[in-house]
Amino acid sequence: MNASLRALLTWYxxxxxxxxxxxxxxxxxxxxxGALVLLVEQVLDRVLxxxxxxxxxxxxxxxxxxxxxxxxxxxxxxxxxxxVAFDVVTRMRQALFxxxxxxxxxxxxxxxxxxxxxxxxxxxxxxxxxxSAWATLVxxxxxxxxxxxxxxxxDWRLALAGTLALPLIVWPIQHFGRKLRRxxxxxxxxxxxxxxxxxxxxxxxxxxxxxGAEGTRGQxxxxxxxxxxxxxxxxxxxxxxxxxxxxxxxxxGVGLVLAWGGQRVFAxxxxxxxxxxxxxxxxxxxxxLKGLSEINSLTQRALAGAERVFAVLDQTSSVRDGPEQxxxxxxxxxxxxxxxxxxxxxxxxxxxxxxxxxxxxxLVGASGAGKSTLAALIPRFHDPSxxxxxxxxxxxxxxxxxxxxxxxxxxxxxxxxxHASVLDNVRLGLPEASREQVEQACRDAFAHDFIQELPxxxxxxxxxxxxxxxxxxxxxxxxxxxxxxxxxxxxLDEATSALDRESEEAVQQxxxxxxxxxxxxxxxxxxxxxRDADQILVLQGGRVSQLGRHEELLxxxxxxxxxxG
Numbered sequence: 001m002n003a004s005l006r007a008l009l010t011w012y013x014x015x016x017x018x019x020x021x022x023x024x025x026x027x028x029x030x031x032x033x034g035a036l037v038l039l040v041e042q043v044l045d046r047v048l049x050x051x052x053x054x055x056x057x058x059x060x061x062x063x064x065x066x067x068x069x070x071x072x073x074x075x076x077x078x079x080x081x082x083x084v085a086f087d088v089v090t091r092m093r094q095a096l097f098x099x100x101x102x103x104x105x106x107x108x109x110x111x112x113x114x115x116x117x118x119x120x121x122x123x124x125x126x127x128x129x130x131x132s133a134w135a136t137l138v139x140x141x142x143x144x145x146x147x148x149x150x151x152x153x154x155d156w157r158l159a160l161a162g163t164l165a166l167p168l169i170v171w172p173i174q175h176f177g178r179k180l181r182r183x184x185x186x187x188x189x190x191x192x193x194x195x196x197x198x199x200x201x202x203x204x205x206x207x208x209x210x211x212g213a214e215g216t217r218g219q220x221x222x223x224x225x226x227x228x229x230x231x232x233x234x235x236x237x238x239x240x241x242x243x244x245x246x247x248x249x250x251x252x253g254v255g256l257v258l259a260w261g262g263q264r265v266f267a268x269x270x271x272x273x274x275x276x277x278x279x280x281x282x283x284x285x286x287x288x289l290k291g292l293s294e295i296n297s298l299t300q301r302a303l304a305g306a307e308r309v310f311a312v313l314d315q316t317s318s319v320r321d322g323p324e325q326x327x328x329x330x331x332x333x334x335x336x337x338x339x340x341x342x343x344x345x346x347x348x349x350x351x352x353x354x355x356x357x358x359x360x361x362x363l364v365g366a367s368g369a370g371k372s373t374l375a376a377l378i379p380r381f382h383d384p385s386x387x388x389x390x391x392x393x394x395x396x397x398x399x400x401x402x403x404x405x406x407x408x409x410x411x412x413x414x415x416x417x418x419h420a421s422v423l424d425n426v427r428l429g430l431p432e433a434s435r436e437q438v439e440q441a442c443r444d445a446f447a448h449d450f451i452q453e454l455p456x457x458x459x460x461x462x463x464x465x466x467x468x469x470x471x472x473x474x475x476x477x478x479x480x481x482x483x484x485x486x487x488x489x490x491x492l493d494e495a496t497s498a499l500d501r502e503s504e505e506a507v508q509q510x511x512x513x514x515x516x517x518x519x520x521x522x523x524x525x526x527x528x529x530x531r532d533a534d535q536i537l538v539l540q541g542g543r544v545s546q547l548g549r550h551e552e553l554l555x556x557x558x559x560x561x562x563x564x565g
Contacts, residue, residue: 005299008130008306011092015084022084023138025077030142032070033284035150081135085128093124096309104319105381106342114196119312122191126305133298140288140295147285183235187304190231194224319380319401326399326407330357331391331488333378333519339386340373347373349542350387355535357488360520362530364563365539371523374539375491378521379408391489409482409518411511413494413525415474422451423458425477429485437484445480445510447473472506479510490515492522496529504529527564536560 012019097120100108108116201217333355340348348370355361363371376382377389380401389396396404409429417425426441427433438458442448450473454460462468469477475495482490495511496504508529515522524530531550538546538553538560545559553560 002303004303004307004310007310008127008302011088011127012084012130015087018080018084019134022077022080022135025073025080026135026139027142029070029073029077030139031146032066032073033143033147035066036284077135077139081131085131088131089124089128092127092309093120096120096124096312099313099315103315103317105376106318107315112192112196112199114194114199115192117199118192118195119308122195123305123308127302127309129298130302130306133295133302136298137295144285144288147288183231187228187231187235189308190224190228194221194228197221197224319383320397321400321402322396322398324399324403326391326403328392328407329488331407331519332356332393333489333521334390334393335374335377335387336390337387338374338377338384338389340370340377340382341385346385347542348384351539351542351544352387353535353537353544353547355519355521357519358517359534360515360522360530360532361535361537362522362524362533363537363539364524364527364530364560366559366563369539370542371539372493375493375521375523378489378491379405379410406485407487408489408491409485409487410491410493411475411478411482411495411514415471415478417462417469417474417477419461419463421456421459421461422454422477425462426480426484428481433484438480441480441484442477444483444513445476446506447476447480447510450476472504475507476510479507479514483514488518490518490520492520494523494525496526527560538563 100116100120197217197220201221335351335353338348338351339346351370351374353361363374365371373382377384378396380396383397391399391404391407418428423435423438426438430437435458439448442451442458451458451460454468460468479495492511492515496507504526522530522533524533524536530536533550535547536550536553537544538558540559546553546556554564
């Protein structure tokens, strides 16, 4: 059995009872076409030819009852199977989202956002087709079996003649099924690229328009869009082609039955009602026969999506939990001979530092010196390739990631806000915080006054990019978020670099309040903002080139004086 299919079946295992009941309903539904065939024979031979009035009076009730039963059974079976399919999709989508959130930032940086969104939407949705394939696998053969039993019951010789060509349908089902799986996989890959292209252009629409790049981006999207069109056509063709082959096989059987059966009617060996009922049975077989090709088609579509989803679910994060919970009100932060390598050369080399509670250590250096990489080691977005990062003398890898991150607050250069209220944005890291606690944090971050002026105050909805707010206002909300969680370690990653002077002054006041009593690592873009830092560490090519206070570093020739001047 295919490995992806085995893995996918484990997701359906908890629903075995519900699916077993659905199977019983399918078996009941499968018997109805055969019963209708036998009813047709009775109508033609007894009711119409023999003019049986009693049978005629009962006929509408028999026909209506069969169709009513078929409808009720069909609705019941569909509701059970669909609910199982949607439940599996919902669980798998949640598991995939949780997994993606748990994977380190480096994993996300190597995969476009559009592709990741496509996994969550398109790919996961494909797995529901396995239930449809299973329902078809159960009901169509049972329906075919019921019709064959009816046909053999009426005349075994005609039935044998009409089914001689059935083995011919195996080849198109297998051949085009393989093509469909490949086409489905390519289509999902292409859709991920298409979504990614659209997401990039729409997210950066201002830049696209500012540089007059609408035509270029539209052309790039158009090429991907046309490729997706071609792949969808290939997928559709592979899905449709088995149908005509199966219909041709069924037509050969019907033609043979019609020719031989007609001769037997002329000879008096068969009644007209029996022949017509037999032809009805042969005609009804066409639908379940075509359904057999759908089994492979639906299964391949489900597997194409499942393979891409399981590729993510099977990912192992490079950042592993340690055995202990970190519990500390004050933290001494140290780097001991730390090195880091992304795989294409060292970014950090033998970096050592120590920050006491209440102290601020500022990181400065040219672009690419390794500042952000070093800061990312503190909340364990990455682990060092060499050396250790220590808190209170213990390696960070000794603690669970969740307990460590409860002790670290990060304020980055780009203030990220949710499409949610101001209140919910501030208490992102502490959902149980009261409104009063949120308001106090916003006062401490100098954000309370402008929040009060918003249309609904703290209940005002902010979109994902915070476009209703200025850069300084958004950053102060992020600072309030960090104040609320009250973490003993603070990482400031160029928190004021994207602001104008007026906004920077307001944000800097909030940052000064945020740093009090905390162990702070601050990446500085504008060096005048870190003049009062307890220590300034200068990185150059991933190495520590200077360490000291502002006045000390300015007094000697070196990288800091060059950057400051």
